[in-house]
Amino acid sequence: MPTLGHFVLHSQFKPSLTAGFYELKSEQVDLPFPVAPEITHIHVQAPRFVMPTEQILSSFPPANAEGAFGDRLPQIVLKRRTLPWERNPAGGGDVNPAGTPWLALVVVAEGEAELSGATPVAECVTAGTVLHQPADKDVEQGVHLAVTESVVKKIFPTVDDLPLLTHVREVDIDDTELVGGDDDGWLAVVLANRLPVFDVAGGKPVRYMACLVNVEGQLAALPPKVPAFDNVFTWELAQDWRVLSTLQTSGHVDAAAMGQLAINPNLLPAAQAAANLPRAVNVAGAAAGPKTVAQQSLDGAGAMRQPPVADQWRSTTAKVAQAALEPEAKRLVRSTMGLGFQLPISKYAFEKVLRFPVLAHWSFTTSEGATFETLMQNLDVGLLGTLPPPPKAKAGKPAPPPQPEDLPEVVATGHIGLSHRVRRGDALRAWYRGPCVPFATARDGADSSKPLPLAHAADQLRRVIPDGREDVTLAAAFEIGRLLALSQLSIVSALLRFRAEQFGAGRVREILGRLVPFPLPKGLANAGPLSVDLGRYVAVQVVDVLAKNTDRMLGPRRPIADPGREIEVGGEIDRLIASGLGLDYDGLMKRSAEFGLVATLSRTAATVSGTVGGGAFGELEQMALADALTSELNRTLSVAVPPAATRPRARGAAIAQAERDALDELLDQAPPDDDEEAEA
């Protein structure tokens, strides 16, 4: 694992097996009897026609991006490090010994190639291409790129280029979101071989599409090694088929085949063929070097003079952004990005059209010709208030005279003279200076100890400076601040609420000041946690006084135990006792007259609440009684000996740390809270 902030570049990472079908045959020999061999079938899977999205980590330039990508090679980063070598582009089941990957990143400009819709995978390769084990396919339908042979010769990488454009990167993922997942920090990177430059001559943005193509079985179709090179190139399309994009409205393919093409025949290479001219496929000439623009060759090697349809690049970008909002975004975004690349080239081209399966594709727009470096180096640097530099004198001509009337009236202080119509209607010139000034200014005027007085109206800030002109700088600032506040209803109401609260607070303070016999401290708003909070201060003081003088302020303390309710006793004592015992007094008296009191009492059964089953004291009853006793005992104990008494929580750190005062003592003396309410 590389150290933090570093990465390691590796050339390649070949797998032990390429993808495909394998047969594992195990035989046992030297046995006295024959044993049938065990045959196991293995399918080593790898993407072939579609790159699963989870295998793509990132791409550069970002999909659908607009920017200056002219000096950067497009790239795609794949998560599995062996992916580019899991198939042999030369065919066969072995790992390519030269390390040639089967993937290539090809960058085509709008109008150079055709991106197909969903096609059966067998039709995604050039007819006649022999794939190793064609049954090994990951999907049934794929997308392919149809390009004419001459375009392939121009923009596709050579066989020797392929290994150089692919490498493996080992990065440290400890500080990324990838840590903890399946990722090990090994990534395969495929670079393109083409700079997506800006069309400087035409001054137009160019839309490019980067396609990750499968070159399996078609290595021979790739351009041969090119020994010649130029140090300078001029941007142009490798072939210009953009005129085909107008076909949608003007006619049908059949119409073209019948020679009834509704587009200007001069624009389309097919027109010459329609006139039964010999096929002027001039591949070698197109690839060899500069050609005259005047001659329109059949293969579209020269730029066509026609209104560029690609001018609509901006709308395509917008369409993709719109498609991303759709529920079916996953499918729609890809197909929308293919807009402008879906020209039916194969139907019109008179040279061989090759097909390459596209595993992934995305489009982007180079909308800027200059590089960041040149732009930044050529910036006009100055403090605000610096006027633009005078136009440079052209060689051989005297410098043009300065034109003062064009330039604003700017002085060294940063003030600018503006025409000003005063309230009386006079047209004057006044000075104004924005908040951005070319030198450090004093915030509070000359005397920094005393802030400038608060202004309540813009007119308070109008100044007349010694040259007699008015300086409306601060007045304008005041007015725009007022308007900005007024423009937001919530701010206006927040201001009014704030003011009302301040008035309310002021009233409370006033009342308190009259009621309490000590001077109220001044509230310090910004002293942090140590600030004297007036309200809290008053509360603490008052409670303290209260605690010291409980008799006068709150009345006598409540006794710990309340005496019981007085029982009203009236009437005959005998009758009272009898009713208490649940006896019928009158009946008892009647019988005692007959038998005598003692005998009567002995004959009368006493009322007993409940029945103790069988006279025996059961185990259950014993347990219930013991439990009741324990809980009652616990409750009594908890009342008598309270656990750590909970104090009322102090409301601020300052109070918590304060010394013990009368209130604390009072609290200590107070009996613990009884559970009266819980019982009641």
Add this chain to the structure above:
Amino acid sequence: MIKNLQSAVTMAALQDAALYYADYATDRSPDDGDHVVPHELRHFLARLRLLHGVPFSYLVPDAKLLPIESIRFFYIDRAWTDALTQGALSVGTVSTADRTQLESVYPHIRQEVDETERYIRRPPAEELLKDGSGTLTGFILRSRAVSGWPNLHVRAYSVDKLEDDELTNLAESAPERMKVLRIERLAPAVLFVIFDGVPAVVHIEEPRQGIQFGVRLDPEDPVAGSHRAKVRIRDNNTSLPVPPKKDYTDENSVDVPFRPGAPGVLNVTALRDRLQAMPKANKNPMAPNEFALQMLRFPFRQVFGDPDNTVGLQHYNLDKFIATVALPDWKDTVIKGLKETGP
């Protein structure tokens, strides 16, 4: 003791009043603590101070002050922004009582808004800077670089001691780095930045979005409309660029070969051969990973500062203060000098 408090009822009312007062007079914000000015209002005023929402014609009164492809540095005029806040506060002051109240509370507001200015733009994981800020500066950049390279990196430092291309991970709250109080694209091609202090050096950097590979297009096209490109060599052993840093010479760069007749297509093998021929990058044959190393491109950083200041000159090296006079001699000189000048 307390004459007017005779009953517990009065007492309770007084207590309530005191508590309400505390509630009225403080605003408890979960983000930045207790203040007098309510959160919403305080943040609105602080945003106003940073010129959020102020029409652009108030910032730059004439388009000629901000020509195409220019950068203009400035100081923020605090008197101007104070007038702006006063204007906002003047809304709804109808009566004399309102104005008196505003005058008494304004020092608090001003102090708290000074502090809140630094809360407005607060990247996560950045420390909160307390206390008010002093002089504010900034710049307006009007360039295609703003529209073509969204998410530019802007950094300002109070001392210029970092080498122009050195990597750094100083936090914004670090003392050497200036906090960016506001960075906003006012228009697709206009970038407005306010710094918390007066920077000695400002870095503007190309957005870093992953590792990129590429070439350096020659800023001076040989013929109008055509392109020429170079690749700077990296030392194969150290992976550092070959000096000189500032220049593209024959020793530290190669011309990029392009396939003839094919716009923008690199002749990769020819480029490999050229790179191989360079002494520092020499490795025969060049492997794909070594080729990738040579093609690495890092973001360009534009440094605005004192061009005469090379690295570290503001922090004098310690060896420049080596004592060259013996201490007794120095003492004698001082005593003698004092005697001569003294009474």
